[in-house]
Amino acid sequence: MASIFTKIIKGEIPSYKIAETEKFFAFLDINPNAKGHTLCVPKREVDKITDLDRDSYLGLMDFAIKIGRALEATVRCKRVGMTVIGLEVPHVHVHLIPLNEMKEATFQHKVRLSPAEFEALADKIRAELKKNPL
């Protein structure tokens, strides 16, 4: 069965999309640790990061770094943290989390955004990415 992220990539489930390339897709995490928490995923459905071949891994990191730069330019934070968990969704994804405090990296601290706030945030990040296209 297709993962929830494959359904998002195919547009079968809505998301607050940030960017996509031929191979990768980025969207806002629906239950964010902090404002701007973004997920970067390969379009090809692979379970674990350790299952990725070298090119896919390096491509995902390159994509995530570029999205991370746009987040740092958009969201007030000390830096963007990157982590890979995968306990909930078996489709490899990189969490990019704009961090001000360590608790935002714990996945036990969550913030609530309205749909309008998610959309406005995604708009700002997309506008920033237009300055440095992927």
Ligand code: AMP
């Ligand atoms: P994990 O697999 O443990 O790395 O966590 C999966 C992440 O995906 C969590 O942070 C969820 O909030 C996020 N998530 C799950 N479903 C969706 C969705 N439909 N849209 C955006 N983010 C999601």
